Amino acid sequence: MALGAWLLALLMTFGVTWWAESTLATPGERLLDGLVLAAPQLLLGVLLIRARPWAQGLVGLGLTLGWVFVWARHEAPARGSGETPGARPDIVLITLDTFRADHLGVVGGPVPTPALDGLAASGALFRNAVTTAPLTAPAHASMFTGRTSTEHGLRSNGQRVAAPTVIPQLQAAGWRTGAFLSSRVLDRQTGLCVGFERCEDRWGFIGRLSWLGLAEAALGQGAVERRGDEVVARALDWLSRTSGPKLAWIHLYDAHGPYLPPPMWRPDKEAMREASRQFFALGRSEGSVGDWADDLDRRHVASQRLLYGAEVRWVDELVGRVLRGIPPETIVIVAGDHGESLGEHEHYFNHGGNLMEPSMRVPMLLRWPGAVPPGSVSDALVSVQDVAGTLLAAAGVPTSLPDLLDARETVEQYASGQQGRTTHGPASGAVRRGDTKVVSDAQGAVTWYDLRADPGELSPLPLPPGWEGDAVAARALAERPAPELDERVRRQLRALGYEGE
Numbered sequence: 001m002a003l004g005a006w007l008l009a010l011l012m013t014f015g016v017t018w019w020a021e022s023t024l025a026t027p028g029e030r031l032l033d034g035l036v037l038a039a040p041q042l043l044l045g046v047l048l049i050r051a052r053p054w055a056q057g058l059v060g061l062g063l064t065l066g067w068v069f070v071w072a073r074h075e076a077p078a079r080g081s082g083e084t085p086g087a088r089p090d091i092v093l094i095t096l097d098t099f100r101a102d103h104l105g106v107v108g109g110p111v112p113t114p115a116l117d118g119l120a121a122s123g124a125l126f127r128n129a130v131t132t133a134p135l136t137a138p139a140h141a142s143m144f145t146g147r148t149s150t151e152h153g154l155r156s157n158g159q160r161v162a163a164p165t166v167i168p169q170l171q172a173a174g175w176r177t178g179a180f181l182s183s184r185v186l187d188r189q190t191g192l193c194v195g196f197e198r199c200e201d202r203w204g205f206i207g208r209l210s211w212l213g214l215a216e217a218a219l220g221q222g223a224v225e226r227r228g229d230e231v232v233a234r235a236l237d238w239l240s241r242t243s244g245p246k247l248a249w250i251h252l253y254d255a256h257g258p259y260l261p262p263p264m265w266r267p268d269k270e271a272m273r274e275a276s277r278q279f280f281a282l283g284r285s286e287g288s289v290g291d292w293a294d295d296l297d298r299r300h301v302a303s304q305r306l307l308y309g310a311e312v313r314w315v316d317e318l319v320g321r322v323l324r325g326i327p328p329e330t331i332v333i334v335a336g337d338h339g340e341s342l343g344e345h346e347h348y349f350n351h352g353g354n355l356m357e358p359s360m361r362v363p364m365l366l367r368w369p370g371a372v373p374p375g376s377v378s379d380a381l382v383s384v385q386d387v388a389g390t391l392l393a394a395a396g397v398p399t400s401l402p403d404l405l406d407a408r409e410t411v412e413q414y415a416s417g418q419q420g421r422t423t424h425g426p427a428s429g430a431v432r433r434g435d436t437k438v439v440s441d442a443q444g445a446v447t448w449y450d451l452r453a454d455p456g457e458l459s460p461l462p463l464p465p466g467w468e469g470d471a472v473a474a475r476a477l478a479e480r481p482a483p484e485l486d487e488r489v490r491r492q493l494r495a496l497g498y499e500g501e
C-alpha cells in the first residue's frame with residue numbers, strides 16, 4: 001500500500017513533467033527533467049523505508065496530490081493536430097527584433113547584409129513596411145492576428161492578446177507548427193504560443209522547469225533571452241526531424257539592446273563592459289540632452305551605433321544559416337517587429353515610447369517561389385499585420401485578411417509610451433496613409449508629416465484640410481488609457497531591461 005502510493009507519486013512526476021514540457025522541449029530534455037525531479041523523491045523514499053511504512057505512504061500520497069495541483073494550474077499552449085500528408089510548402093517566418101529597415105544593405109544600409117540582400121533578390125522587398133506598435137509583443141501579436149494593437153488588445157509588453165491568432169487555422173489545415181523564441185517578452189503568457197505544437201518560449205534547465213512555479217520562486221525565471229545561433233540551430237533541427245508541411249517561427253532578438261555582438265565582432269571585455277554601461281547611461285538621459293552631453297562624449301553615441309551595426313551583421317549571418325539549412329522551395333517571410341532610435345529626435349538606443357519612423361519602419365521580405373517573381377520591389381504601404389494573411393495564403397487557407405501582396409491604404413499605429421527602456425511618456429496614436437502620417441499625442445495635439453518631402457520628420461506641419469478623419473482616428477488611439485500590469489509581469493519586464501513604472 002505504502003509502496004504503491006510511492007510508486008504513484010514517482011509516476012506522476014514523470015507524467016506531469018512529460019506533459020508540461022511537451023510543447024517546450026525535446027523528448028531527451030523532458031526525460032532528463034523528469035529524472036532530476038524524481039531523484040530527490042527516490043532518496044526521500046529510501047530514507048522513509050527506514051522509518052514507518054505509513055509515513056512513506058502518506059508522503060507518497062501528498063506528493064501525488066501536489067503533482068495534481070501543479071498539473072491543474074499549468075497553462076500549456078494548444079497541442080498540434082497531427083500531420084496531413086501532401087506536397088505542400090514549408091513556411092519559415094523569421095522575425096527580426098529591433099532591426100532598422102534602413103540597415104538592410106540592399107537599401108544602402110551602413111553594414112553589409114548579404115543573406116537578407118540575397119533573400120530580397122530571390123523574392124520581394126517591401127520598402128514601405130511599418131509596424132503597428134514600437135514594442136515587441138504588440139507588434140508580434142499584429143503579425144499573428146492581422147490586427148492593430150488596439151484591435152487585438154495586446155497594447156503593451158506583459159499583456160495577453162485578446163483576438164484569435166491565425167496559427168490554429170494553419171494547424172487545422174495540416175501544418176506542423178514550431179515557435180523558436182529568444183526573449184521571454186514573447187512568453188506564452190502573451191497568448192502567441194497558441195497553435196504551436198512546439199513553443200520554445202523558455203529555455204535552459206531552469207526555464208524549462210518554470211511550469212513548476214516553485215522553480216521560479218527559488219531559482220529565478222532562468223535566462224530571459226537566448227542567442228540567435230542556438231535558436232536557429234534548434235529550429236533547423238526541428239524542421240529536419242518533422243514530417244509533413246511545416247511552419248517554423250524563428251524570433252531573433254540579438255539586435256535588441258544592450259548591443260553585445262558575439263566574439264567575431266566583439267572588442268575586448270573591458271570595452272564591452274564600458275559599452276554596456278554607456279548604453280544604459282545614454283538611454284536614461286533621454287529627454288535631457290544637455291545632461292548626457294555633459295558627462296558622456298558624443299563619441300560614445302558613435303560607438304553604440306557601431307555596436308548596433310555589428311549586431312545587424314550578426315543577425316544577417318543567422319538569417320543566412322536558416323536559408324542554407326532549408327530547401328529552396330520553402331516560403332520565407334522576414335519581418336521586423338519595430339526599429340530602433342539611434343539618436344534621432346534625441347531618442348537614444350531605444351524604442352517603444354514614440355511613433356517616429358526609426359522605430360516604426362521595419363524590414364519586410366517575402367520569398368515565395370512560383371508566386372513572387374525574384375527581385376520584386378514594392379513601395380506600397382504594408383504592415384506587420386499583413387504577415388497573418390500571408391501565412392494563411394501560403395498555406396492555401398481561404399481568408400479575408402489582406403496579405404503582403406495586397407495594397408493597403410492606411411496603418412493605425414499606437415505607442416503606449418509606458419515601457420520603452422527609458423521612456424515613460426504618455427500614449428500617442430498615428431495614422432499612416434501612403435507617405436503621410438498624422439500623429440496625435442495624449443493631449444490631442446495633432447501634427448502632420450509628409451514623409452516623402454521630409455523623411456527625417458524634421459518639419460511637423462499643421463493638419464491640412466481634408467485630413468480631419470485621420471486626425472480623429474489618431475486622437476482616438478492616443479486617448480486610450482495606458483494598460484495596467486501586475487507586479488509579477490513588471491518583474492519579468494525589468495529582468496529584460498525594461499524599466500516601466
Ligand SMILES: [Zn+2]
Pocket residue numbers: 097098135136137337338
Ligand atoms: Zn521587439
